[in-house]
Amino acid sequence: MRIVAAAAAGALVITGLAVTPAQAAHPEVSLTGSDFEIEDPASPGGANLKVDDATPPSLDWMNVSQEQTTDIVNPKNDNSFGQGAKEDTEVPTVVTGGIPPNKSDLKNFGLYLETNLSGHQFLNLYWHRVQDPTGTTNMDFEFNQSETPSANGVTPVRSHGDMLIQYDLANGGTRPELSVSRWLTSFGPAPLNACEAGSLPCWSTKVNLSALGLATGSINTTAIPSGDSDGLGAISARTFGEATVDFTALASTLDECKTFGSAYLKSRSSDSFTAALKDFIAPIGTGFPTCGNVTIRKVTDPAGSTVDFEYTKDFTSDPPDSTFTLSDGESQSFSEVPIDTEGHVTESTLPAGWDLDHVDCEASTDGANVTIDGAEITFNLDSADDTVDCTYYNKARGKIIVKKITDDGMGSFDFTSDTLDPAAFTLTTTAPDEAGEASRDFEDLLPGTYDVAETVPAGWNLQSSECDDQSPVTAIDVSAGETVTCTFVNSREVGAIKIVKTRKHAATGSGDYPHQGVTFTVTGGELPPEGVQAMTGADGTVCVPGLLVSAFAGNYTVTESVPAGYHLVGPNGRTATVVESEGDCDPITPEATVSFQNMPLTNLTVSVDSQVDGGTKSTIDCVPGLPEPDQATGPNGDGSLTLNDLEPQVVTCTIVIDP
Known part of the structure; x- marks a missing residue:
């Protein structure tokens, strides 16, 4: 397992929690919030490993899964610190054998990290030694970030921020004092700006956790039978000690987290911090992240x-x-x-x-x-x-592009929307097709549904309005990050001119009759200079479609190519005004209808022939006719008067024959 604790090069200012005896059947000095039993050393027997409180949740060593290890039992093989190694000795000397059967000879130690229902954590420790001491008890639990062995091959390399929890019990005492120090390779804010003893690198000035209410402990004052020792065997009086440290409170007051990969237990020869180290139990891996x-x-x-x-x-x-x-x-x-x-x-x-x-x-x-x-x-x-x-x-956010294209011509077009801002805007094209398109971008749109509509101006047709995501322009669905382009295509209105052609035809009867096969030329607007030609059909009419309405193109001129034998009634070059139509002449407005009437022509000849050469002479006068003088016969008495291209009318001729 691994222990991770808050550690810092900065301040170690700890606000304590009061040590309050738990309300249990067996008196305890457990920390408030902890369910782990630390028996009151003043109670019968003091510390033990079994659960005494019948009210759950109650914890003790016999019902938790702790990390624990055992020291080498044979004194000849047991290792210890030698050559005057002290706490500040960065790489203490390790020797084998020579451990006297006294208070400094260790047997076991264990660790258990408790997390209560609120998430608060408590670090529980115990040590177990060979025999009852005759003086003070001094145990130190060292927690190292590194698991790499130092030069002695056993204890880990020390790192800045390593933690030393000290367990000191006065001569004959049963209630320990617990303190904490940090390994320093450089100084920081108080209290990490001083060594407990010596100079850098060193253990910092210790902080009394017991006095702050952040730790509590106890030892056994009577023997613990083997059946109650969680596998440690029979335990003599004063050879087992335990403690609880409020690990959450300790960790939360420090500036950063340090991960402790290993921990080991060691004993000191006296309560002096500079006393020689004695026995130790080799490091074990930890796993208490805080x-x-x-x-x-x-x-x-x-x-x-x-x-x-x-x-x-x-x-x-x-x-x-x-x-x-x-x-x-x-x-x-x-x-x-x-x-x-x-x-x-x-x-x-x-x-x-x-x-x-x-x-x-x-x-x-x-x-x-x-x-x-x-x-x-x-x-x-x-x-x-x-x-x-x-x-x-x-x-x-999404984006909508409203695009305006005119198939022919150019113009200004008004748009409105109930969801876009601005709600009204105008797009003006500058040329036909995409070369003259106009557009407006609406950016930073929240995903949702939007709308846009064109107010189609007079003289224009809306050919299409569609969005490239297939949304209707009335409900444009803009997804997150989507750009939707909606294109409105307009074309100018076109109409037609209807030409009506009639004639008189006596053989058919009185009145006007359709005149087929007559050619007309329409000029103006955007037509080529020579215009377009159309010929009347059997009904005497012809429709000229596809003409741009006069609102854009102005009026058109219709000119008849009058057929031979006819006169046009009235002037040629009639004016027509083209308005919107469906492309043919049914229906058609009066302004776009032009009528032409043709009149058939007659040639008139009046002649005289004197039977006797020169016997008579004559004059011929027709009204209407030739201007004066009247037509007269020649010397032989013969002559004629011819009038061509006469429209239907009454012609009166006066012929005077003289002998």
Whole structure:
């Protein structure tokens, strides 16, 4: 097992908890909050290894799974410290044999880390020696971060921050005094700025844990039978001692976490800190973590984002950085986070276009005591078994692009929306097709549903309005990080001109009749200079479709190519105004209808022929007819008058024959 405790190069200021005897059937001096029985040494028998309190939960060595080890039994093979090795001796000399059967000869020691229901931790220790001492009892439990053997091949290499818990019992006493010191390779704030004895490297000035109410202990005052010794065999009076240290309180007052990989027990020859070391029990591995873990994870919507999100934290840890960044799918874990200390993690200023959706800390243990306030989590670990495991979920904002294209021409178009800001805007195209398109971007949109609508101006047709994600423009579905482009395509209205052609035809009867096969030319608007031609059909009409409405193109001119034998009634080059139509001439507005009427023509000839050459002479006068003088015959008395291209009318001719 491994012990992880808060340790520091800084201050060791400990606020104690009162030592209150537990209310048990067998009087105890257990620490408040601990269920481990430390029997009152003033009670019959003092310390023991069995549960005396019938009310659970009650703990003692016989009903817990502790880490324990046994010293070498044969004195000839037993190892000990020699050559005057002291506590501050960085690499004490190890010798074999020569351990007298007295108070300094050790047999067993054990460790048990208790975590109560609230997560508070207590470190329980015991030692067991060969025989009842005749003087003081001095035991030291050394906890080392390193498990690497030092030059003596047995005790571990010491590191700055290693911990020494000292168990001192006055001559004839039964209530021990427990203290703690730290191994120093450099000085820090008080009380870690002085050595208990000697100079650097050294053990720091010791802090009396018993006086602060952070530790309690006891020894057995009578023999413990083998059946009650948890496998240690029969135990003589005053050869077994135990203690409890409030490990949470000890750890939480220090600046950082230190991981202790091993622990061993040793004895001193007197209560002087500089006294020679005697016997020891070789180190055993430990496993009492008093620092927890924090893991922060990142999930983005959409997934796969490479955008970095920045976080800040205010607790000591490994790694120690106070800021870190995460992108989608990444996580950052911090170990050696002190317990019983409030810590915070905050997602800092968000990258542009992103929002915090929520924080999920369900994966954290109950003892992590996590609360969430917006982008900040607050925690306070009850024990090293507790873990903060929180995931930050972020959503990217979306974007809508409203695009305007005119198939032909250009113009300004008004749009409105109930969900976008601004709610009204105008897009103006500058040329036909995509070359002249206009657009407006709406960015930083929360995922959701939006709308946009065009107010189609007079003279224009809305050909299409569609979004590239297949959403209707009335309900544009914007997902996290999505860009939706909605394109409105308009074309100018077109209409038609209807040409009506009639003629007179006496053989058919009176009235007007359709005139087929007459050619007309339409000019104006955006037509080519030569215009377009159309020919009347059997009904005497022709429709000229696909003409841009006059609102854009102005009026059109319709000119007839008058067929031979006819006169056009009225002027040629008639004006037509084109308005919206369905592309044909049914229906058609009067302004877009032009009518032409043709009149058939007649040639008139009046002639005289004198039967006697030169016998008569004549004059011919027709009304209407030729201007004066009247037409007269020649010397032979013969002559004629011809009038061409006469429209239907009454013609009166006066012929005078003279003898």
